Amino acid sequence: MLENKLGITNSADLAREEERISKKKAMELFEKSILDNLPAGRFSTLQAIHKYLFEDIYDFAGKIRTVNIAKGNFRFAPLLYLQEALKNIDKMLQSNFDEIVEKYVEMNIAHPFREGNGRSTRIWLDHIFKKEIGKVVNWSEVDKEDYLLAMERSPIKDIEIKHLLKASLTDDVNSRELYMKGIDHSYYYEGYTTFKTEEL
Numbered sequence: 001m002l003e004n005k006l007g008i009t010n011s012a013d014l015a016r017e018e019e020r021i022s023k024k025k026a027m028e029l030f031e032k033s034i035l036d037n038l039p040a041g042r043f044s045t046l047q048a049i050h051k052y053l054f055e056d057i058y059d060f061a062g063k064i065r066t067v068n069i070a071k072g073n074f075r076f077a078p079l080l081y082l083q084e085a086l087k088n089i090d091k092m093l094q095s096n097f098d099e100i101v102e103k104y105v106e107m108n109i110a111h112p113f114r115e116g117n118g119r120s121t122r123i124w125l126d127h128i129f130k131k132e133i134g135k136v137v138n139w140s141e142v143d144k145e146d147y148l149l150a151m152e153r154s155p156i157k158d159i160e161i162k163h164l165l166k167a168s169l170t171d172d173v174n175s176r177e178l179y180m181k182g183i184d185h186s187y188y189y190e191g192y193t194t195f196k197t198e199e200l
Helices: 011-031 043-054 079-091 097-110 117-133 144-153 159-166 176-181 185-189
Strands: 067-071 196-199
Touching: 011 043, 011 117, 011 176, 043 079, 043 117, 079 097, 097 117, 097 159, 144 159
Parallel strands: none
Antiparallel strands: 067 196
8 A cells, every 4th residue: 555645545446546647637738748858768757647647646646666676587787787878878869660669668677666657657658759750649549458467478479568568559649539549547557566565
């Protein structure tokens, strides 16, 4: 159970409020064109997205996590190397589809925040696609289970997530519906965030 600004002590209630508030904030990001003024592919932009989505819920919004995180048998980037990993991700190329997805996979491995990495990073990914190749992902065409499995396997082999995302690209870059589908909590997020943590 994460400490939160809402005073909620029940995890199910917190999940519902987190989804409701973060979706509202994500809509504001889109409608106010806030991302248009931020550089694509930079960690600072991902931080700004995360802060905007979660600042009404968590004190750690936009802040690098202070715990080590594991999902199943996979450990995300250890705190000891996290800052360096983020600097290296900033330097990665992003001029074509393959480079952008490789950068996305590395950011997923870094998992820089305590909570809310999936939603924030999908917005970040679409922002890069839009700026660099004039396309975004039509998330309504991406099967949930295929996506989760592909993301879990991507640190070892990224061909699956590349195939999945490439088949779902669209040039409908200004669609609010497609944008919101990417941060749909119940569709993409549940089942992927049962983390083990070590408080430092």
